[in-house]
Amino acid sequence: MKKFAVIGFPITHSKSPALHNAGFQEFQIEAEFEAIEVPPENLELWIKNEFRPNFQGAAVTIPHKETIGKFLDLESEAASKIGAVNTLYWEKGKLAGTNTDCIGALKALQTRVNPSGKKALILGAGGASRAIIFALCMAQADVFLWNRTKEKAERLAQEFKISHIDLLEKINPEDFDIIINTTSVGLNEMKSVLPASFWSPHHTAFDIVYSPLETQFLRDAQNAGAHVVTGDHMLVHQAVEQFRIWHGVDLDPDVMSEAFFG
Numbered sequence: 420m421k422k423f424a425v426i427g428f429p430i431t432h433s434k435s436p437a438l439h440n441a442g443f444q445e446f447q448i449e450a451e452f453e454a455i456e457v458p459p460e461n462l463e464l465w466i467k468n469e470f471r472p473n474f475q476g477a478a479v480t481i482p483h484k485e486t487i488g489k490f491l492d493l494e495s496e497a498a499s500k501i502g503a504v505n506t507l508y509w510e511k512g513k514l515a516g517t518n519t520d521c522i523g524a525l526k527a528l529q530t531r532v533n534p535s536g537k538k539a540l541i542l543g544a545g546g547a548s549r550a551i552i553f554a555l556c557m558a559q560a561d562v563f564l565w566n567r568t569k570e571k572a573e574r575l576a577q578e579f580k581i582s583h584i585d586l587l588e589k590i591n592p593e594d595f596d597i598i599i600n601t602t603s604v605g606l607n608e609m610k611s612v613l614p615a616s617f618w619s620p621h622h623t624a625f626d627i628v629y630s631p632l633e634t635q636f637l638r639d640a641q642n643a644g645a646h647v648v649t650g651d652h653m654l655v656h657q658a659v660e661q662f663r664i665w666h667g668v669d670l671d672p673d674v675m676s677e678a679f680f681g
């Protein structure tokens with residue numbers, strides 16, 4: 420039986436086992452997918468004594484995404500540019516790490532809009548923001564970054580050669596096509612970084628938060644007639660990409676979406 424896992428600390432709310440088990444059923448793959456809590460101080464030994472001899476792949480979540488790279492044999496270009504690994508897999512006998520959050524975000528967005536040539540405003544400069552900046556640059560969008568702590572936005576904008584915005588109050592919302600919330604504002608609270616007056620039907624709004632699914636950010640956008648993309652799409656599409664890497668097959672995202680809501 421093939422073995423897969425999601426590792427993090429803590430790991431209680433992970434949707435990964437449900438999503439991947441739905442895929443195993445769909446393709447009748449004999450495999451198991453566990454959620455395993457690995458404390459940071461045990462990560463190196465877990466990779467060496469558990470993952471290497473026993474596992475075909477793993478999803479990696481907080482707080483290991485930025486630190487696991489040094490225990491692997493190789494890293495994809497996406498993982499090294501983003502500075503985070505969310506997927507472990509074997510490549511010709513070597514333990515490799517990549518990042519599927521970027522393709523997950525892009526595919527999620529593409530359910531509503533083609534970002535190529537569009538002006539995209541990204542709010543927030545944490546780990547998720549790096550994956551989304553990378554994805555949107557690859558898709559040839561015109562990317563702008565805002566962050567509460569201005570210096571972080573400046574640094575990140577310089578690294579990825581994109582523009583940064585100091586004050587949201589000073590911009591004309593109509594100048595932007597796509598607005599993405601990667602901040603933790605709205606996570607388990609009905610608050611938004613943007614005022615409701617920001618939005619118009621011209622916009623596509625994407626929030627990576629999926630608890631709740633309808634955030635204040637998306638509710639305001641929807642009320643103004645904008646297109647919206649909810650956070651479950653990113654989670655599902657990044658998992659579909661993991662499934663392709665591990666099993667070499669393209670899974671219908673609806674199979675994982677059903678498991679997400681199931």
Ligand code: ATR
Nearest residue numbers: 543544545546547548566567568571601602603604
């Ligand atoms: P992740 O890795 O999930 O992206 P993170 O690294 O903790 O999360 O980043 C959280 C982001 O939310 C940051 O951009 C943070 O802004 P700062 O860099 O100024 O801390 C942003 N954030 C958190 N609380 C915020 C708030 N009340 N208003 C605006 N931005 C906020």
